[in-house]
Amino acid sequence: MLTLRGLTKKYGAKTAVDDLSLEVVPGRITGFLGPNGAGKSTTMRMIMGLDRPTRGTALVGGKPYAELTHPLRVVGALLDARAAHPRRTAHAHLLAMARSNGIPARRVPEVLDAVGLGEVAGSRAGSFSLGMAQRLDIAAALLGDPEVLLLDEPVNGLDPDGVLWVRSFLRSLAAEGRTVFLSSHLMSEMELTADRLVVIGRGRLLADGPVADVVAAGTRRTVRVRGPEHGGIALLADRLTAQGAEVTRPAPDELSVSGVPLERVGDLAHEARVHLYELRAVQASLEEAYMRLTSQSVEYAQRRTDETAGV
Numbered sequence: 001m002l003t004l005r006g007l008t009k010k011y012g013a014k015t016a017v018d019d020l021s022l023e024v025v026p027g028r029i030t031g032f033l034g035p036n037g038a039g040k041s042t043t044m045r046m047i048m049g050l051d052r053p054t055r056g057t058a059l060v061g062g063k064p065y066a067e068l069t070h071p072l073r074v075v076g077a078l079l080d081a082r083a084a085h086p087r088r089t090a091h092a093h094l095l096a097m098a099r100s101n102g103i104p105a106r107r108v109p110e111v112l113d114a115v116g117l118g119e120v121a122g123s124r125a126g127s128f129s130l131g132m133a134q135r136l137d138i139a140a141a142l143l144g145d146p147e148v149l150l151l152d153e154p155v156n157g158l159d160p161d162g163v164l165w166v167r168s169f170l171r172s173l174a175a176e177g178r179t180v181f182l183s184s185h186l187m188s189e190m191e192l193t194a195d196r197l198v199v200i201g202r203g204r205l206l207a208d209g210p211v212a213d214v215v216a217a218g219t220r221r222t223v224r225v226r227g228p229e230h231g232g233i234a235l236l237a238d239r240l241t242a243q244g245a246e247v248t249r250p251a252p253d254e255l256s257v258s259g260v261p262l263e264r265v266g267d268l269a270h271e272a273r274v275h276l277y278e279l280r281a282v283q284a285s286l287e288e289a290y291m292r293l294t295s296q297s298v299e300y301a302q303r304r305t306d307e308t309a310g311v
């Protein structure tokens, strides 16, 4: 369990993390989303005792990190990619970590096998591909068999096989009852991986809950309608607008309707004697919800404009 209470970090006049309170529960993968500069890394650093909060607390398994007797046995983290020295073998890297943290040496082959690196234990970390290096960093995080795992952008730069492996491995760790907290910019990946989501913007909490709830809260339901291009669809658009619906016409035979339930759209079409070819509720994506939730919180508005221009 990870508990943040009123967690705040100021750098001079800049508030990087602003009164953040949340609980990250065991047995689930909780995704940590936010635009650049939202405060994700600062939050993770405070949890790991690498940065001191200006106010508030971050508790890991009920205690601040600094008060943990054997921190690696409580929380494992992947904050910087390629943490191992390139000349060290995977085995030697983990053994050094185990020794300096009072962890039995037998854990080293165990975690190497768990991440699928057992056969290359004697190879130098510098010869590893990005995917293998990522597995080694995850093995290091698992060394103390911790109940809490913290991962900052764990699939950054990985190929599809690597992404799939990380996703299923994290799922198995959550299924063992561990608390898995991971940040990512890849919203589509979060939608597939996370059970719960915490969204922040400008250091403040914007949403916290199951993925489906966050999507529902961040988007408006839309109804897609297709009908006869000439006459019918325009008539229906007028009727819908008169009922207070927000209507756009993405194609000559198509309407996108919000603010009116799907059933009402069907009834209005019937009353207006407009034949419909299609009437369906459009499933909003996490991406859409995220853009809406964070639209007021991006640090560099130009960056968001650039990002969306290509969509």
Ligand SMILES: Nc1ncnc2c1ncn2[C@@H]1O[C@H](COP(=O)(O)OP(=O)(O)OP(=O)(O)O)[C@@H](O)[C@H]1O
Binding pocket: 011, 014, 015, 016, 034, 035, 036, 037, 038, 039, 040, 041, 042, 043, 299
């Ligand atoms: N050491 C520091 N000194 C001053 N300002 C800092 C420092 N570290 C972070 N900040 C600022 O705090 C804010 C939050 O930064 P942080 O790196 O936590 O965001 P993030 O959500 O991890 O962003 P990204 O996704 O870009 O890594 C930013 O405005 C950043 O410029």
